[in-house]
Amino acid sequence: MSDTDLEDLPGVGSKTAEKLRDAGYDGLMSIATMSAADLSEVADLGNKTANKIIQAAREELDLGFQKGSDKMAERENMSKITLSSTKFDDLLDGGVETQSITEFYGEFGSAKTQCALQLAVNAQLPEEEGGLDQGVIFIDTEDTFIPERVEQMAEAKNMDPDDVLDNIFVARAYNSDHQILLGDKAQDIMKDNDIGLIVVDSLTSQFRSDYVGRGQLADRQQKLNEHMHTLQRLANTHNAAVVVTNQVMSNPGQLFGDPTSAIGGHIVGHASAFRIYLRKSKKNKRIARLVDCPYLPEGEAVFQVTENGIEDA
Ligand SMILES: Nc1ncnc2c1ncn2[C@@H]1O[C@H](COP(=O)(O)OP(=O)(O)OP(=O)(O)O)[C@@H](O)[C@H]1O
Ligand SMILES: [Mg+2]
Numbered sequence: 001m002s003d004t005d006l007e008d009l010p011g012v013g014s015k016t017a018e019k020l021r022d023a024g025y026d027g028l029m030s031i032a033t034m035s036a037a038d039l040s041e042v043a044d045l046g047n048k049t050a051n052k053i054i055q056a057a058r059e060e061l062d063l064g065f066q067k068g069s070d071k072m073a074e075r076e077n078m079s080k081i082t083l084s085s086t087k088f089d090d091l092l093d094g095g096v097e098t099q100s101i102t103e104f105y106g107e108f109g110s111a112k113t114q115c116a117l118q119l120a121v122n123a124q125l126p127e128e129e130g131g132l133d134q135g136v137i138f139i140d141t142e143d144t145f146i147p148e149r150v151e152q153m154a155e156a157k158n159m160d161p162d163d164v165l166d167n168i169f170v171a172r173a174y175n176s177d178h179q180i181l182l183g184d185k186a187q188d189i190m191k192d193n194d195i196g197l198i199v200v201d202s203l204t205s206q207f208r209s210d211y212v213g214r215g216q217l218a219d220r221q222q223k224l225n226e227h228m229h230t231l232q233r234l235a236n237t238h239n240a241a242v243v244v245t246n247q248v249m250s251n252p253g254q255l256f257g258d259p260t261s262a263i264g265g266h267i268v269g270h271a272s273a274f275r276i277y278l279r280k281s282k283k284n285k286r287i288a289r290l291v292d293c294p295y296l297p298e299g300e301a302v303f304q305v306t307e308n309g310i311e312d313a
Contacts (some may be wrong), residue, residue: 006031009056011049019043032057074099077239081123081197082130083115084157084310087301091290092274095130098196098241101232101271103203105246105262106278111286111305112245113144115278116201118310119243121153123197124167132241134196135167137186141179141206145170156308169193176206176223183230190238198234203227203244204263221267228271244272285313 006017009031023042025031031039031054039050058064080095089095096102096119104112120138125131138145150168151161169189173179179200186198204224211220235242246262262268262275269275275291281302289300304313 009053009060011045011053011056016043016045028057028061032061032063079127079132079196079239080130081119081132081241082125083303084118084122084130085301085303085312087312088288088303088310089130091288091296091299091301092276093296096197096241096243097274098132098239099235100273101228101235101242101244102274102276103244103246103262103268103272104276104278105248107248107280110278110280111310112278113142113201114305114310115276116199116243116245117145117150118153119197119241120168120199121150121157121159121164121309123241124159124164125157132196134194134240136169137189137195137198138168138170139173139179139182139186139198139200140170141173141200141202143172144201145172152307153309169195173206176210179206180223180227180230183227183234186234187230190234190240195238195240197241197243198231200231200242200244202246203268204246208247208263221265224264225267225271228268232271244268 006012006020006026006028007014009028012020020026020031020043025034025042034054036047036050036054039045039054040047043050045053077099079098080089080092081098082089082095083092104115106112116138120136122130123132123134123136126133147165150165154161154164171182171185173182183200186195189195207220207224211217211223231242231244234240246264246268248262269292274293277289277291279287279289281287284304284306285302286305287300287302290296290298292298302313304311
């Protein structure tokens, strides 16, 4: 949940931490949600100390209320990354936001990866050109991070392709556990580097192949949930944008509308502030639809994918 060890909490020595871990309380969240009575029993502590530890864990996790004005101040730091298409940017009221998770979902070839790569380039643009002037972390689960394609997109924007590639930390995730680990590692990279965007392309494919069968669904959803929490925390603490891609599965039970739904169900849906459904249109045209945004109207934008990357149709 957090990179703080139990030992970092005031009043928790190595002995107490060990007792807690033995009893199954190994994360800050499990401590933060305990009662002082339970904690003092499990860890053999006085009530007062137990209370102090719980308070510290809660503060560390930032679980309390916040004033609307603080929330507003946070939002004022929020920036946006352009998608290189005015229609697409308009749909999102300016582009992909920092401090939030944005999900691109759609069938194969719908341009999820193209959007992800374009954003990895555009995040590096100066702010007045719709970028963040910051670096990128790219977690690649399908081996679709193609440097040549990034070069192409960078050149189209008169950016130095070598610099652009230099500012992207790419890691290939070999399975879902590895992907989760890379999410945690992203934190270390972000301590030492100025990162404005984290991409996970694709969020769900490894989970889908590692957890097959109905019996494993709950496990899969729990792991996925944890992974999304890590990403959301990085987005908040570093004022970074998080972009994830997601495939769709056909949903033959649905009679009206588009009979497809995103993998990962409500876990991924609820964790993403912005969900963009991409579908193919004629030739190189694609349609983006903003789905379920808490404060922007639903709508659609048509864009195209060319050698230059994403563009207005
Ligand atoms: N260099 C290029 N020039 C023009 N169009 C390109 C180029 N590279 C990719 N495309 C377009 O992008 C499409 C592929 O989109 P993309 O790889 O983003 O799909 P995806 O949604 O990620 O699919 P998947 O689910 O398979 O990962 C191609 O069909 C092609 O139309
Ligand atoms: Mg792809």
